[in-house]
Amino acid sequence: MSDDQTNSEQPTEPKKAQRIYLIPFPKFIFMYPTLLISLLAWAILAIKGYSTVEPDDSLPVMMTGIFLGVLALNTFVIVFDFPRATSLTLIFILTTAALGGWMAVSMKPDLLPAVESWVMALRPAANSTFFGCVSIGMLLMFIAVFVSVRMNYWELSNNELLHHHGILSDLKRYPAPQLRVDKEINDVFEFILLGAGRLILHPAGESRAIVLDNVLFVGNKERLLTQALGSIKVKIGNDSH
Template sequence: MSQGKPQSDAKEASERIYLVSYPKIVLLYPTFVAAIVAGCIELFVKEGVVAQSLGLGFLWMFALNIVVLSFDFPRTTSLTLFFLLMAAGLGVVLGASNYPDLLPAVYNLVKEVKPFANSTFYFLFAGILGVMYVFVLIYERFDYWEVRPNELLHHHGVLSSLERFSAPSLRITKEIDDVFEYLLLGSGRLVLHPSNEPRAFVLDNVPFITSKEARITKMLGALQVQLREDGPRPAGVAD
């Protein structure tokens, strides 16, 4: 008897699926990692070509992240076009650097661009993003959704306000609006349609959306089967 309740609690916990709609700043984690790596390297390399390459690499990563946050790439075609433009721009810069007479105007511009930053700058940049991530982790504790086999719960507010919706006949819609966001965190948009609620609930930027959508679908499918099996039997049918 003593082992029955822990096993029941563990099973109940495993049947809960938590959904959090994160702000887009979480997609800046590549820049966060790049700032830490560049800061560590800059501790040993104070100046020269390596320091300049660090600055260029960090700016490139930051610019790429800003593009991801600013624009949506709903199809792989737009993603391919973006990488082609990036490759063409990089080819022009490298060509002008190695062959000054080919594009003298571009060469003169590239020659004047010498981004340098010390380790303090990189660590401060990473620290600012780190503080923002801490606030995001705190925020998610006060606004999240919980899917259970028989109900949908919305936890929100400092005082843990709770809204309950019936899980049977719950419809969910998965949308991948940005290929970049999906590549970075497997994130997308999840739309919840409770059967007894006229409005739909839209959760943007839900990480690992494919696996969570599959788990919810499996849970709801098992619930529908259970409801059909536990339904009223026709008259005259013996147990």
């Protein structure tokens, strides 16, 4: 018997079933830039010894200003949805406002020093304890988010779409063959932050679609689903005859 025949007769190990997990997250997950800035400010001010601060202290004022700016932008992103058309409109509005401000300063040179003095008079300052409390509070919220999503997630495996939900991990099954998947990017900024988007699943025989919002790295998930669904084959009867 030749080596080729021997090799061909050797049993091959069955491939592991691919499991694809689809986890819809709450919008709080997009607050991670605020958490990172808070942790950074906490570390810097604690190392420099700013347990108490005054408005004349430049470093606490700078860190507080950066924190408030990031918090405002971060909150703006999660409160409002910015699809592609809305994002273009927002860019147009900001560009128009910047152009209008430049024209106003050009026509009234005294306006800029007045605005500058007003801005410089605003000197919010927070100490290291404040940033420590904010950081710990946000970390606890993130822990709660990651615990909660373990009680509500979807899994594609073994020709089935499984919905795990509840404290005791209740299970609902849907057929995976002929499952249709649609992807939507509802918010450009959320997609930039964590590649997040919406997946809409249409199981065969179900009248209502399954909508999963805020799925992280949705493009990669869609690619994996497409590959898995393309390779699903349903075995009917017995092939031993």
